[in-house]
Amino acid sequence: xxxxxxxxxxxxxxxxxxxxxxxxxxxxxxxxxxxxxxxxxxxxxxxxxxxxxxxxxxxxxxxxxxxxxxxxxxxxxxxxxxxxxxxxxxxxxxxxxxxx
Numbered sequence: 001x002x003x004x005x006x007x008x009x010x011x012x013x014x015x016x017x018x019x020x021x022x023x024x025x026x027x028x029x030x031x032x033x034x035x036x037x038x039x040x041x042x043x044x045x046x047x048x049x050x051x052x053x054x055x056x057x058x059x060x061x062x063x064x065x066x067x068x069x070x071x072x073x074x075x076x077x078x079x080x081x082x083x084x085x086x087x088x089x090x091x092x093x094x095x096x097x098x099x100x
Contacts, residue, residue: 051076056069056071056076061080061086066083
């Protein structure tokens with residue numbers, strides 16, 4: 001059988017945990033909503049066509065459209081969605097690059 005003192009100790013421990021939880025929560029209404037990451041909408045996809053060198057030079061992620069493209073063996077690839085990897089700031093694997 002459980003002794004009355006054991007029940008009192010259990011209630012006291014639960015009450016102490018409740019007080020500690022309330023202390024770390026802060027005042028009511030002080031909870032901040034989760035931080036929402038703002039992502040910009042990706043630009044419209046590049047339509048397959050022939051590009052001039054001047055057009056490709058403007059697709060560096062710095063223009064008003066923030067379009068980013070790379071050229072590999074004469075093919076233009078839209079990498080705007082991965083601007084953190086291919087953009088002007090580089091990425092974890094950014095190394096020497098040949099710019100046009």
